[in-house]
Amino acid sequence: MSIALSAALAADEMRTELIKDHLCHIADNLLSSFPDADTVSNDACREIIARYSAVLEGNFIYWMTGAYLASRSNEARSIILDNLFEEVRDSHPAMLRRFTMAADASPNELDVLAVQKNLTSVRLFIGRLAPAPIVTMMAFFEGFIQRFMPYLAELAGKRGSEEREYTDVHSGCDIVHSQELYHALEAEMKLADDSREPADYLYEGVYLLKSLIADMVPAQAFTAASAE
Numbered sequence: 340m341s342i343a344l345s346a347a348l349a350a351d352e353m354r355t356e357l358i359k360d361h362l363c364h365i366a367d368n369l370l371s372s373f374p375d376a377d378t379v380s381n382d383a384c385r386e387i388i389a390r391y392s393a394v395l396e397g398n399f400i401y402w403m404t405g406a407y408l409a410s411r412s413n414e415a416r417s418i419i420l421d422n423l424f425e426e427v428r429d430s431h432p433a434m435l436r437r438f439t440m441a442a443d444a445s446p447n448e449l450d451v452l453a454v455q456k457n458l459t460s461v462r463l464f465i466g467r468l469a470p471a472p473i474v475t476m477m478a479f480f481e482g483f484i485q486r487f488m489p490y491l492a493e494l495a496g497k498r499g500s501e502e503r504e505y506t507d508v509h510s511g512c513d514i515v516h517s518q519e520l521y522h523a524l525e526a527e528m529k530l531a532d533d534s535r536e537p538a539d540y541l542y543e544g545v546y547l548l549k550s551l552i553a554d555m556v557p558a559q560a561f562t563a564a565s566a567e
């Protein structure tokens with residue numbers, strides 16, 4: 340390998356590490372903004388699970404499909420296809436539905452309305468099919484989901500549910516998925532050869548998704564926590 344090629348690869352890896360650090364920091368902020376599960380009322384536990392379900396059940400595969408349609412590199416397409424294959428083969432939406440129903444937390448009309456505005460923003464962003472920004476959003480989402488699972492499982496436990504297949508599966512597989520999506524992102528960024536700084540174009544979907552995730556925790560969950 341030539342010195343120039345090694346230097347270019349090292350620069351790509353360093354750029355990916357900086358992106359990862361930034362996304363990790365956003366996930367840290369989100370997770371630390373949620374009230375302790377111990378202090379969340381039973382009703383608020385139901386709402387958080389219901390809103391999470393309203394966002395994820397019908398949209399995760401759709402958004403990952405958007406990432407596939409937008410991607411131009413063979414490497415990214417192959418990684419995303421593997422992810423989709425697992426989602427469909429193992430029916431992750433059915434797994435999530437079992438989890439939600441066991442916690443008696445199926446979304447109602449109010450739950451759907453609570454996330455609708457920011458959900459629409461994310462859908463429209465996906466529809467623009469911008470390769471690297473979508474892959475960045477999905478890498479962030481996989482990383483966030485994996486770290487969110489213990490909290491979600493705790494809320495379900497407070498609802499009297501022992502169903503843990505969904506949270507167990509996503510605590511493990513999403514670490515790998517997130518890492519793979521960063522490889523996909525590297526491939527897309529090489530192809531795009533965009534000279535702009537990542538901060539100037541890469542994070543729009545991440546910020547939209549961050550607002551949507553924040554909507555999953557109703558204001559009353561914080562009220563209950565502060566009243567303890």
Ligand SMILES: [Fe+2]
Nearest residue numbers: 399426431509
């Ligand atoms: Fe999944």
